Amino acid sequence: MTAVGRRHPWRSTQVVRGHYGTSAPLIYRGGMAPPKILLELDLAAGLLEAPPADPLAAWRARSTPALADIVRRLRDARERDEVVGLVAHIGGSEVDPSQAEELGAAVEAFAAAGKPTVCWAEAFGETGNGTVDYHLAAHFDEIWLQPSGGLALVGFAAQGVFARDALDRLGVEPQFRMRKEYKNAPDTVLRQSMSDAQREATQRLTDGMTDAVVTTVARRRSLDADVVRAVVADAPLTAEEAKARGLVDRVGYRDEVYEELNRRAGVELEQRYVHRWSPPRRAVMERRLRHELPRRLGRSRPNTIAVVPVVGGIMLGRSGGSPVMGRTAGSETICAALRAAREADDVGAVVLRVVSPGGSYTASDAVHREVQRLRETGRPVVASMGSVAASGGYFVAMGADEIVALPSTVTGSIGVFAGKLVVRSALEKVGVAREVVSTGEQAAMWSANQPFTDDELVRLDRWLDEVYADFTQKAAAGRGMAIEELEPLARGRVWTGTDAKERGLVDRLGGMEAALAEAARRARLDLDDADIVRYPHASPLSRLRAPAHSDAPNAALAAPSLGALDLLTGAASPEALLGRLAATAGVGVGALRLPPGIISH
Known part of the structure; x- marks a missing residue:
């Protein structure tokens, strides 16, 4: 992967003040320079399908990113020069197979715009199945795995x-x-x-x-499909085995990942969670004006x-x-x-x-x-x-x-399908007796106190x-x-x-x-x-x-x-x-x- 190390106009500047995780601009000799942003994605808490519509549920899930929001923001970030790449923490996530495919496609599109993508994991399935986590990781340009971790690409x-x-x-x-x-x-x-x-x-x-x-995995890692199937058959693998078989690029810890990304960029990058990042206000206003002016002139279309x-x-x-x-x-x-x-x-x-x-x-x-x-x-x-x-x-x-x-x-x-669970005998075992009095032939058809009659089963089958x-x-x-x-x-x-x-x-x-x-x-x-x-x-x-x-x-x-x-x-x-x-x-x-x-x- 070479995109991470490409030369930027700001690469030769020297940092005087700045640190990870700040939202304040970095100060450079010669004046203020726009920050270079490294987007972060932490999937340890999983992904929401969409932000909850209920305010109380939304407050509870405020720290969990939504899939739709992540995909949209990655699309917006492709066009922003200040965004220089993406780093993701994947191991131990609760992402499901389809979310891995959908998010993976967004990551590939982000990389195709010239933005490098790197992911790291402590383990892809320490004592469980790491197939989905690794499937998502395979969409990134570069995969890091902790030395003590392993790769449980074992299938489903x-x-x-x-x-x-x-x-x-x-x-x-x-x-x-x-x-x-x-x-x-x-x-x-x-x-x-x-x-x-x-x-x-x-x-x-x-x-x-x-x-x-x-x-x-075969497409993204440039491997033959039979080679990947052999890995599935042999997994779980150690970190070094995974690297030797072409499934992992680097073996290292989180701090080494970030040090390497900053070294390649030649500047200390400003980190920002993807779901906390948004385009500059000026860009948003320009886009709104493109829609608002035709609407005011009566020339807009849906x-x-x-x-x-x-x-x-x-x-x-x-x-x-x-x-x-x-x-x-x-x-x-x-x-x-x-x-x-x-x-x-x-x-x-x-x-x-x-x-x-x-x-x-x-x-x-x-x-x-x-x-x-x-x-x-x-x-x-x-x-x-x-x-x-x-x-x-x-x-x-x-x-x-x-x-x-x-x-x-x-x-x-x-x-x-349709039916019911009849609990009459269960209640009788604990000394509870119930009797049903009804008016109408099928008034008690769905009562859990009695089985379906033959006539009720005929009616149920007809409805099905x-x-x-x-x-x-x-x-x-x-x-x-x-x-x-x-x-x-x-x-x-x-x-x-x-x-x-x-x-x-x-x-x-x-x-x-x-x-x-x-x-x-x-x-x-x-x-x-x-x-x-x-x-x-x-x-x-x-x-x-x-x-x-x-x-x-x-x-x-x-x-x-x-x-x-x-x-x-x-x-x-x-x-x-x-x-x-x-x-x-x-x-x-x-x-x-x-x-x-x-x-x-």
Whole structure:
């Protein structure tokens, strides 16, 4: 790597005062010189998918950078002469596979602009799996590893959790039906081992994700793919072994990394976290004036790309969530944001950012409807898939003009399931008896106190068939396929983004930047000059006011988080509490959902 050591006009100046981590200008002989900034990225605390919309959650996560924010700021920094490079601390991060791919692409683009990139780690998986961390590191020009560290580039593992025996012992009877054989979320409570269909699909997921890592590492390290596969087979490696096999450039400690970067630059660099850096105010004002003058003269055209997030389990109501129940994507919030984007004169295109394992069928269908209404105005909608956009997550995305997924995105799962956990026997074991009195043949159909009757099972099966038919027909229409072509790709099966693209379920591979570029192209906008605005958007003052109507900007903002209290809120009955506990196992949050956490890394 030579970019770090390139000669700058300020290289021969001599530092009189200055130190790491200051935001004050450095003083040089001959007067004040503009600081040269080395951007820093510390991923030890992981990455947020996006800044929380809830102010309380945002305050809690104030020290954790957001992926979208990091990518945007790296794009801005490519054009700034005062930014001379990027250094990242990666080892021990909580970055997931798709975030590694998306952030890695932004790092490569930053380096392509002539900005050197260096990363360092104490270890890539000291006593665990370092595959994802190293996958991200491979996108940097230079990799440093601490002498006592190692490289656990071991691939991916997947697991299924099965609790049928435990439920039988407790006296809890699971009653679930699914469409079809690959829709395996209920297997967590229905089975005590992995089905052949689940094993087949899960094996393909781990194979595909490992293939993606091998391909990237081979390309970036100029190695043959078979050499990288041999490393995967032999790992974990020591630091010296990793260097000898071409996976690491330098073995050294953090202080040696920074000393070397300053030595190459010939000047003590000013460090700044990427998420704390922004372009100079003058540059921002110039950009705003380029938009404001045509608007005042009546010659402006839509120049905004609205980004609407669908992050978390999809549910009816407002978006929200908590550390216990996880983040939720409320259809009320998402639909209001899509309506606001449709009514805004300055919005030329919309990017639907989907990071969701699915959830409610009716909530997903409501979002799908608003996507269609937005497209009817002639404005393009591009879906950008993150780590997972499956089941209900695929449902909301499939009607977009274009779907962009990352190679490791878990998507598809076009299928449906429904059912309940019957707790009557469990309650009887602890001396609790309950009787149900109802008016109406199906009034107690979903009661956890009694099993489904034969007639209720017929009705449940009929509803599942209707949902599956609606899902597959809308997916076929959205993808421009005949139903006979799409249905074999459905059946509840999950795919990686790479496999989904090969089968026509997504259009292209890429991250949020690729989705924004496609949205700008379709709207005939210059992405560098476009305003990228997160919807729903409301000023801090409007958040404090009561909404005037259902389409007001502050009408459908995220509900505040209540932390652990969310688990018990509203759980006034055993069914309610059991339902909330089942939600954490992935079998209680709607008919269109994946099982949780099948991939470990």
